[in-house]
Amino acid sequence: MISTNSNFPTIYRKRIDLLQVNLGYKCNQVCKHCHVDAGPHRYExxxxxxxxxxxxxxxxxxxxxxxxxxxxxxxxxxxRTLVSTCSELDVQVIDRCNLTILTEEGYQDLAKFLAKYKVNIIASLPCYEKENVDKQRGNGVFERSIEGLRILNRLGYGKIESDLELDLVYNPQGPTLPPPQSQLEQDYKYHLSNKYGVFFNKLLTITNMPIKRFADQLRQKGQLENYINLLHGAHNESNISNLMCRNQLSVDWQGKLYDCDFNQQLGIPLLGSVLTIDNLIDAQYGLDGLKINVGCHCFGCTAGSGSSCGGALTS
Ligand code: SF4
Ligand code: SF4
Incomplete structure (x- = not known):
């Protein structure tokens, strides 16, 4: 368990403009870096x-x-019920899609559904090379991810003239910081369009958090402490004002609230007590100005160019 006692700066909430909801831990993949320990065996x-x-x-x-x-x-x-209901409320829905789900038995119509409701797709593709992707995400995942991208492109996703947004996520293979986002985006675009004929809008670089499956791996290799020191040493104060926890709220599969998805996975609750969707629906006041529960893992968000579910925080 990572301590909430750290020398990370004190930070406070602003108005919530994004709600991130974890619908459950079941997944058709078992990626090595997964910070939620998801997989086909999970039932939550x-x-x-x-x-x-x-x-x-x-x-x-x-x-x-x-x-x-x-x-x-x-x-x-x-x-699908949740997506259609919220879209009809004029809420922009983001689907964090692993791409391989688009070709799973019974889900072949999923891409068309997402396009119909103009859902933004954020899809993980940690490299443009097959070998690296399969090493991190499992054998055959790269080919199926490319097939998923082709399906989305055919519907208009990732094309400049289209309003269907398709962003890819890069995270490092090991205990290092991501390279500069804009340079890497150019490399991805060059390789994926020339070699596979697929397109996307933006590349989001995300730092691996030293928690759950990734932390276990580092611990086994004796690299965990060095990685935490790397994140701490690369702290960049200018990222503080853009941290995602300042204007986002995270909800777990049981309806409990957290400052962010990482705190959720570490079991560090919002405001230090167990609050739920019901509490927030009944509350007289919002969360603006309240203190965010930080820990030493938070340096993963401020190291270097910074990191969030929306990519780097500074260019
Ligand atoms: S990283 Fe994403 S796709 Fe991979 S196991 Fe975790 S939830 Fe599933
Ligand atoms: S892990 Fe990042 S997003 Fe979460 S509370 Fe810490 S700084 Fe904020």
Whole structure:
């Protein structure tokens, strides 16, 4: 367990403009770097009752973006109901899609559904080389990811003239910081379009957090302490004002609230107590100005160019 006692600066919340909801830990993949330990063996799923409260929460706090994550969020039986309901409220939905789900048996119509509701897709592809992707995400994942990208491109995703946004996520293979985002985006675009004929909008670089499966790997190799020191030593104060926890809220599959997805995985609750969607729906006041629960893992967000679910924080 990573300590919440650290010398990380004190930070406070602003107005929530993005709600990130983890629909459950079931996934069709088992990636080595997965910070939620997701996989086909996981059974945790958000209840229909809590799913039905998400639109109420968005409306009450005037939150205009819903970011759905998992596991593979599309495996939740109420995924499509939630997406269509929230889209009709003019909320922009983001689907954190692993690409291979698009070719799973029973999900071949998923891409068309996402296009119909103009869902933004953020898809993990940690390299443009097959060998590196398969090493981190499993054998055959690269080929299936390219096939998923082709399906999305055919629907208009990732094309300049289209309003269907498709962003890719890069994370380092090991205990290093990501390279500069804009340079790497050019490399990705060059290789993926020339070699595979696939397109995307933006590349988001994300620093690996030293928690869960990735932390276990580093611990086994005796690299965990060095990696934490690397993140701490690369702390960049200018990233503080852009940290995602300042204007986002994270909800777990049980409806409990956290400052961010990483705190969720570490079991560090919002405001240090167990608060739920129900508490927030009933609350008289919002969360603006309240203190964020930080720990030494937070240096993963401020190291170098910074990191968030939306990529680097500074260029
Ligand atoms: S696809 Fe995503 S959620 Fe699934 S195992 Fe890989 S990193 Fe985890
Ligand atoms: S891990 Fe990052 S996003 Fe989460 S509370 Fe710490 S600084 Fe904020």
């Amino acid at each position: 799923m958000m209840s229909p009752d809590n799913i039905s409260k998400i639109p109420l929460l968005l409306t009450k706090y005037n939150i205009n973006t819903l970011d759905l994550t998992g596991g593979a969020p599309e495996l939740h039986p109420y995924f």
